Amino acid sequence: MIENIPNIRAGLQFGHEVAKQLGDVRLSACLMCRTCTAVCPITRLNDSFNPFRFVRLALFGYIEEVLESGLIWLCSNCYACQEKCPHGVRVTDLMTALKNLGIKTGHVPREVRLQMNIIKDHGRIYPIDEFDNKKREKLSLPSLPTSCEAVSTLFHENRE
Amino acid sequence: MTYAFFLGCTIPARSRSYEMSSRKVAEKLDFELRDMKEFICCGYPMKASDQVSSELMGAYNLSLAEKAGLDVCTLCSSCASYLTEVAYHLAEEGPKRDEVNKRLSRLGLEYKGDTKVRHFVRVLYEEVEPKEIKKYFKRDLGDLKIAVHYGCHYLKPSEIYDNFDLADHPKSIEKLVSMTGARVVSYAGEQNCCGGPLLPVDEKTALSLAREKLDAVSDVGADALCVVCPFCSVMYDSNQKTMLSGFGTKFDLPVLYLTQLLGLAMGFGKKELGLNMNVVKPTQLLKKYFI
Ligand code: SF4
Ligand code: SF4
Ligand code: SF4
Ligand code: SF4
Numbered sequence: 197m198i199e200n201i202p203n204i205r206a207g208l209q210f211g212h213e214v215a216k217q218l219g220d221v222r223l224s225a226c227l228m229c230r231t232c233t234a235v236c237p238i239t240r241l242n243d244s245f246n247p248f249r250f251v252r253l254a255l256f257g258y259i260e261e262v263l264e265s266g267l268i269w270l271c272s273n274c275y276a277c278q279e280k281c282p283h284g285v286r287v288t289d290l291m292t293a294l295k296n297l298g299i300k301t302g303h304v305p306r307e308v309r310l311q312m313n314i315i316k317d318h319g320r321i322y323p324i325d326e327f328d329n330k331k332r333e334k335l336s337l338p339s340l341p342t343s344c345e346a347v348s349t350l351f352h353e354n355r356e
Numbered sequence: 357m358t359y360a361f362f363l364g365c366t367i368p369a370r371s372r373s374y375e376m377s378s379r380k381v382a383e384k385l386d387f388e389l390r391d392m393k394e395f396i397c398c399g400y401p402m403k404a405s406d407q408v409s410s411e412l413m414g415a416y417n418l419s420l421a422e423k424a425g426l427d428v429c430t431l432c433s434s435c436a437s438y439l440t441e442v443a444y445h446l447a448e449e450g451p452k453r454d455e456v457n458k459r460l461s462r463l464g465l466e467y468k469g470d471t472k473v474r475h476f477v478r479v480l481y482e483e484v485e486p487k488e489i490k491k492y493f494k495r496d497l498g499d500l501k502i503a504v505h506y507g508c509h510y511l512k513p514s515e516i517y518d519n520f521d522l523a524d525h526p527k528s529i530e531k532l533v534s535m536t537g538a539r540v541v542s543y544a545g546e547q548n549c550c551g552g553p554l555l556p557v558d559e560k561t562a563l564s565l566a567r568e569k570l571d572a573v574s575d576v577g578a579d580a581l582c583v584v585c586p587f588c589s590v591m592y593d594s595n596q597k598t599m600l601s602g603f604g605t606k607f608d609l610p611v612l613y614l615t616q617l618l619g620l621a622m623g624f625g626k627k628e629l630g631l632n633m634n635v636v637k638p639t640q641l642l643k644k645y646f647i
Contacts (some may be wrong), residue, residue, distance in 0.1 A: 237549045241561050269557045272565075273404070274549035275512035279523060288513070295404040304405070307556040312405045315413075319396035322369035332368065335376060335630075338391050340368055346396060349462050350412055 218293040221286040223255040232277035232287045238270050245270045247277045247287050254290060263303040268294045316351055319344030357483060359429035360421040361389035362439065365397045367431055371586035373630025377615035378431055378476055380624050384492050385391065385484060389429060394420050400438035413442045414442030415456045419467040429479055433585035437474040437509035442474050444516040460463040475510060476522055476583045477614055481528040486535055492624030497532065498537035499644050502617070503578035504529045508549050529614060531584055543572040550591035551641035566591040567599055570607045579641050580610040582617060593635045610638035
């Protein structure tokens, strides 16, 4: 529970630093109605996942704690919370921003990192090979490129 | 009407039946879906890891369409949502677009903010008159009860979609299904997410979410669940097998793309629509029409 976390002041200071990195997600507009949690499909199945709590923890600067828990990766990005928040808090955007911070600080599931690397290398999550193109041909579908130059040009120098 | 056809990564590799049936439906209605070999992933799966790079990928695709003088048409709801979102953020001139264009200039490209993005289903809903589409129907699907899964990204986040349908009480897909004569049945939890994005992180929760919907849809006696996104299809069609081994639950509920249903009404054959490629075979359903 938020009430149990010590050092609110230390957290607040850190909070101002990271608030910038979270972008304009309007955390301070939250009036604690918990609608976000009520509509979240993940909370329904796993009550340790709770968008309202992420909003409050982020507001008070406890980003490290949130990232370390690894829970944010359970968010399916369904937008139910953001659509329903009566006070305009950008809850889903917060989740995305937290995930981005998770990558920067190394708190990220292996699968997510792998997927990111595949896309940066191939431009697709499922790269097309000759075998795929043969199958496509059989179904009278046009063949697709099996490699992609554009991504490396777009991304070089900000590669992982 | 001509669109730059954005296939994305999943459809050409994993959901070819969706691609085939969509091409058939488009052909029949005289829409040109122009293949664009340079298109890459829309960028959506990188949004969680690296928003700057993902937006760049989106903008790259948008700029290619813009250069060809075409709007984009997608089949995948996540491609639609993400590309629409990027177009929405880059519509106005400003530092954000300048940043993106600095990178795009390496490839001799520039994004001027003019590309519109449309899900194919939205195109059908907005641009084809019901009268027009019905002219092409050869089979009356009046014997079918169909449940519709809109999924999340077809209409959300709603702020980017200029209200072509209501995220809360959507009706566009139902309308298209009803035109075939099929009866649309409602069920509990229609708005619920399929859980797809969770699959690599927490399979059990992901499958539990999908199972809830399959339960609800089976309870109302639907002949099939209609989807408009390849990820939703993976969750509900491909994973019925996994649910049988994981939870011991057998559903045997066919999951059809809207384009497969429309294609059936248009009189196309099973193989032309890739209906033989569905994991749960729609055998009973097809039998009603001697297919
Ligand atoms: S719905 Fe909005 S206001 Fe209510 S608790 Fe969640 S974030 Fe706060
Ligand atoms: S976007 Fe994430 S946090 Fe919000 S309702 Fe969906 S799963 Fe829950
Ligand atoms: S949504 Fe997924 S499949 Fe579609 S292009 Fe984007 S990444 Fe690829
Ligand atoms: S229902 Fe699932 S796959 Fe379909 S759009 Fe929503 S999250 Fe994506």
